[in-house]
Amino acid sequence: MVVELELLAEPVKAFGTIAAKQSSSIGALAEGPVERIFVKVGDRVSRGQPLFRIRQADYQRRVAEAQAAVDLASARAIEAERRYERVIALAPKGFVSNAQVDAVETELAVARAQKTQAQAVFGTAQQALSDTITRAPYDGVVTARLVDEGVYLNNRFSMGGQSAALQLQELGTVAAIVNAPQEYVDAFRRNMPARVYIEGFDEPIDSIVYIINDRVDPESRMVELRLPIANPNYRISSGLGARAEINVPPVSAIILPRTAIRGDSAAAHVFIVENGKAHGREVTFESIDLDRVRILSGLAAGDELILDPPSTLRDGEPVESRQMSDAD
Secondary structure (H helix, E strand, C coil), X not given: CECCCEEECCCEEEEEEEEEEEEEEEXXXXXXXXXXXXXXXXXXXXXXXXXXXXCCHHHHHHHHHHHHHHHHHHHHHHHHHHHHHHHHHHHHHCCCCHHHHHHHHHHHHHHHHHHHHHHHHHHHHHHHHHCCEEECCCCEEEEEECCCCCCEECCCHHHCCCCEEEEEEEEEEEEEEEEEEHHHCCCCCCCCEEEEEECCCCCCEEEXXXXXXXXXXXXXXXXXXXXXXXXXXXXXXXXXXXXXXECCCCEEEEEEEHHHCECCCCCEEEEEEECCEEEEEEEEEEECCCCEEEEEECCCCCCEECCCCCCCCCCCCECCXXXXXXXX
């Protein structure tokens, strides 16, 4: 046969893993010993749902102390306002000096500032008490429990120690994170259709190329793609193996029957006909299916190829060409 180029619409295969849309190690906003954990591994939680509680006794005491400080500062502010009103009422009659007026004005300003400061401390104490209950930041699934009740959680990283209690994953949408050969990097586009085959599932799932990582791994020479998959019933778990077939535009290629190849993929060759003689030529190829291969190098359009060379054929041996017909 005479070698010709033809369009090959072969999906690119990429392999990888299913990952959660989000995965978080949930720590405490307020440090202290864990008093109670409300969930267990496998529980589905909603955003805002309580996950665990830090012991509240110390934080409740601080709220009570801050409330008392607000009450005291409020009383002092009321007293300062009354004193100020009395002095200001006497000032037009000349019964008080300017120095006394200045003093009560300053005293009132200080009392009001102290009240504002006490209210701020009270608000901080209330927030700290509220933070003893850690809530889910999003709808998800509890995938790991890292501590038990009684463990002291530290939210200051410089101090070391345990800082996370649970692992939470958002699985309403998952992503197939797959790696494809770098030679296809220029062919990939966002929103390209793809099919994802997941281990343990009989049928493939339709998806699209949503993210193309601009970085090609310098060791594996692979480009990372991310393909989203809707998972409303949480059927698909993170960590499952995945294979994606991405529908890239067709390309011109030399496609041969596998019978034309001699040797293996490490040292493959074909026989071409030049001047009435057979000549071996090294080629590189990749498999398309059980019967066909795609030639990557070693042949060009117009070469005359022996389709099924006998095992006894040797380089330089005279041959007689017979073109393939449709009947063949």
